[in-house]
Amino acid sequence: MHELLTPREMGEADRLAIAAGPYDGYALMRNAGVSIVGALLERFPDAGRIAVLCGPGNNGGDGYVAAKLLSETGLAVACFRNHAPRENSAAFLAAADYEGPVHSLEDFAASEFDLIIDAFYGAGLARSIEGIERSIIDAVNAANVPVVSVDLPSGISGASGATLGAAFKAILTVTFFRKKPGHVLQPGRDRCGEILVTDIGIGERVLDAIAPQCFENTPHLWHQAFPTLSADIHKYRRGHAVIFSGGLTATGATRLSARAAARIGAGAVTVLSPPDALLVHAAHLTSIMLRRTEAVADAVNFIRERKVFSAVLGPGFGDFARIRELVPALLDKCETGEAFKGLVLDADALTAFEDDPDQLFRAAGETDANALVLTPHEGEFHRLFGTIGADQALSKLEKARHASKRANAIIIYKGPDTVIAAPDGRAAINTNATPLLATAGSGDVLAGMVSGMLAQRMPTFEAAAAAVWLHADAAKRFGPGLIAEDLPEMLPEVLADLGLG
Ligand SMILES: NC(=O)C1=CN([C@@H]2O[C@H](COP(=O)(O)OP(=O)(O)OC[C@H]3O[C@@H](n4cnc5c(N)ncnc54)[C@H](O)[C@@H]3O)[C@@H](O)[C@H]2O)[C@@H](O)CC1
Ligand SMILES: Nc1ncnc2c1ncn2[C@@H]1O[C@H](COP(=O)(O)OP(=O)(O)O)[C@@H](O)[C@H]1O
Ligand SMILES: [K+]
CATH class of the missing domain: 3.40.50.10260 (YjeF N-terminal domain)
Incomplete structure (x- = not known):
């Protein structure tokens, strides 16, 4: 139905x-x-x-x-x-x-x-x-x-x-x-x-x-694709995700994404941090690992050596020039037959391409369409997809579909009626959201959830759709007073009720 x-x-x-x-x-x-x-x-x-x-x-x-x-x-x-x-x-x-x-x-x-x-x-x-x-x-x-x-x-x-x-x-x-x-x-x-x-x-x-080709986003759409655990699994095979941290003053977003990736079931999550933010993260992180990275090559090497499967780049990152260097390097890793297969770009990683979106689209065009997830809210969508966003004749569904083809990526076009679109034409429209999600950092949690599911090898479109639904369900269950930190902590209950994880 x-x-x-x-x-x-x-x-x-x-x-x-x-x-x-x-x-x-x-x-x-x-x-x-x-x-x-x-x-x-x-x-x-x-x-x-x-x-x-x-x-x-x-x-x-x-x-x-x-x-x-x-x-x-x-x-x-x-x-x-x-x-x-x-x-x-x-x-x-x-x-x-x-x-x-x-x-x-x-x-x-x-x-x-x-x-x-x-x-x-x-x-x-x-x-x-x-x-x-x-x-x-x-x-x-x-x-x-x-x-x-x-x-x-x-x-x-x-x-x-x-x-x-x-x-x-x-x-x-x-x-x-x-x-x-x-x-x-x-x-x-x-x-x-x-x-x-x-x-x-x-x-x-x-x-x-x-x-x-268009569906209401309900668990039926992705339940079967949700990762299951075999008895002999180990943490790295279960899935390793990394979250890129920005500098000292904006580290919270990274931790929100990291916590969400872990709670949704990634076996290992590592925060890649510039030197100045290391101490702040070290003071806050427990099960989540921390790694100092400075040059792009540090991150790329870590991803290769530690069998990282997915990454989140953007929340609280700040350094646009570094993002523009990192994205092609990471997408290149998606293509080289190495383990890494899923890059989630959110927040600053979308805005970093505002002046030249084609730079992002060119890099994405050369990779598997399932390697990249973009999670724009309304403002970020307009920054990246100006002409599509401004076309009054297009519905939000059509905009997301056009954008997905344009970027050769899965798009999560966020809002009260979030649309998830894939370049192959599939699309899902989410209906279980609550305005309680309009709270700072909730998008960072969503990005982390997507990467946590990608780390577990969930197919990208299904992972994106599942993340959007589970994120909203977590918010509804928590109810009034919700802040972004609460979302990952509700996930165990959400997953248990669906028999997932
Ligand atoms: N598709 C189905 O399986 C079924 C459809 N049924 C009904 O059939 C409806 C669709 O019927 P129709 O295709 O006849 O469409 P509608 O009854 O929605 O409207 C069609 C008529 O309105 C005119 N029109 C459209 N916009 C106008 C406007 N703004 N101002 C003035 N006139 C306008 C059209 O020229 C046409 O004459 C469905 O909404 C549903 O209620 C049901 O009878 C059951 C089965
Ligand atoms: N009014 C609303 N109704 C339902 N969901 C909303 C509403 N406003 C925002 N959201 C959801 O909350 C999240 C906010 O993400 P984002 O705007 O990136 O926030 P942040 O950058 O603060 O993390 C998205 O998942 C979005 O779909
Ligand atoms: K009517």
């Missing part, structure tokens, strides 16, 4: 299901109507007066089916519309079968109803909502009458989650077969309220032909 279907793919699912039988388009619509009414009666048993706002397409068709069923239960239902459905369409049949009152949109007043069913537009929304429909959406949102949206809150793009003109703020959204990206990307997600995915008779087998 974690596949996300674009509106185009959903249309394809619809066509394939109808071709396979036994349901035709109107039968699927009736099933959709039944699922809407079932959900609605369960949640709003006291709603006496219900308005159904019907658009011209099949979304409106679902609305007529729901109106018919509700009126059959004796409830006071009225449909409002300005455009009748196209003749001979499934929606046309649904409108004909509904025998209750149909009014013009001009006669609609939100205050006269206990509940509103929004069936203006769903997957077929193709342009900005204007005119009377827009005025109604604004008035309903202001009136605070509960809205149940059919498929998607009208005005939300199913492909991108963007608001086109105006969008309902629903209390419940009933969608069919699978969620769409618009249900999980912001602002769409906030507009949906509770999301109920219902079975309307479309068989799972249609997915074989559609082969969706």
Whole structure:
């Protein structure tokens, strides 16, 4: 159930299901109507007066089916519309079968109803909502009458989650077969309220032909790929990660990453520190090892000699010139058949390439696409991928995908709706985050978690997706008062509950 279907793919699912039988388009619509009414009666048993706002397409068709069923239960239902459905369409049949009152949109007043069913537009929304429909959406949102949206809150793009003109703020959204990206990307997600995915008779087998490439980030996506421990494992075979430290005044970020890498299961973690920061680290680190490194060659040699498999570079690092030297040297090691295979660049390691991102992309272009993970937040994304970031026509999902191809790297485009994208086209959208994560250092923890999983040989896309989900779960479990230090300490509980590690 974690596949996300674009509106185009959903249309394809619809066509394939109808071709396979036994349901035709109107039968699927009736099933959709039944699922809407079932959900609605369960949640709003006291709603006496219900308005159904019907658009011209099949979304409106679902609305007529729901109106018919509700009126059959004796409830006071009225449909409002300005455009009748196209003749001979499934929606046309649904409108004909509904025998209750149909009014013009001009006669609609939100205050006269206990509940509103929004069936203006769903997957077929193709342009900005204007005119009377827009005025109604604004008035309903202001009136605070509960809205149940059919498929998607009208005005939300199913492909991108963007608001086109105006969008309902629903209390419940009933969608069919699978969620769409618009249900999980912001602002769409906030507009949906509770999301109920219902079975309307479309068989799972249609997915074989559609082969969706975008997923909601749930443990199903990466559970199987999570590292397991054999009885005879030893710490270096389990996985050795290094975290590059910056100078004296910014060492905390390094330790947050290191602690997270260790807690997620790396067998050994070493902080590579410049001389001036050694004493500070030495005073704080216990199980995590510490190594003095000065020249780029020191780090590269250590990585080779001590069978290091992954590294985090960037948090609290500060020295941009050194980063620009280190990154090509480290990526080169990813390619030379040595153990090292995973470089995570965060924070300063992203900003260091702000003036010449192509320098990073050239180095990454020569390595395996699974060797590099970039973890930009909004600001860092714009610094590295200016043109892609500024393209208003692209959704966050598309931006992450373009960036991933551009950089030949796995991208974790962070935020409330973090998108993880791989150059092969796979993408995952995260939905379990909490605003509690907006606390200094939480990104450093995330970078450390990714490297800790890479150290254990977890495939890169799955490691990135798992880190994002587990990080958010840790934050939610801790709850209010969370600071970044708490995140690694919650991981044992998170892992144990999933049976991982
Ligand atoms: N795909 C499926 O498997 C199923 C889909 N169903 C319903 O069908 C819906 C999709 O139906 P449609 O493809 O007919 O799409 P919609 O009903 O969402 O809208 C299509 C119509 O709206 C017009 N339109 C789009 N944006 C507009 C705007 N901003 N202002 C004015 N007019 C606009 C289009 O020209 C078209 O006439 C889904 O959202 C769902 O509710 C259900 O009936 C069950 C099965
Ligand atoms: N409002 C929010 N809702 C959910 N997650 C958030 C929110 N704000 C930030 N986060 C998450 O918190 C982390 C912050 O990372 P980052 O901005 O790099 O912080 P820092 O540099 O302080 O470590 C990311 O994983 C991001 O997705
Ligand atoms: K709708």
